[in-house]
Amino acid sequence: MSAEPPLxxxxxxxxxxxxxxxxxxxxxRAKVLVAELRLILNDLALWRVHTPxxxxxxxxxxxxxxxxxxxxxxxxxRRC
Numbered sequence: 001m002s003a004e005p006p007l008x009x010x011x012x013x014x015x016x017x018x019x020x021x022x023x024x025x026x027x028x029r030a031k032v033l034v035a036e037l038r039l040i041l042n043d044l045a046l047w048r049v050h051t052p053x054x055x056x057x058x059x060x061x062x063x064x065x066x067x068x069x070x071x072x073x074x075x076x077x078r079r080c
Contacts, residue, residue, distance in 0.1 A: 010037060 017030035
């Protein structure tokens, strides 16, 4: 099992503080968080995104039927 990175939550206030120079320490911390977020988004932007369509779902169903030709009801009947 691979360790997944922790989830990140960005409140919209963080974005506001990142640009509000009068917010003191909150401004500085928000700038750091936004910079880290930008790095993450830049990495994610490089990913190739696959959007499955109906033919992908049908192909998966066909593959499942090929690999597992029995159904749960048949398995239940054999146990009785």
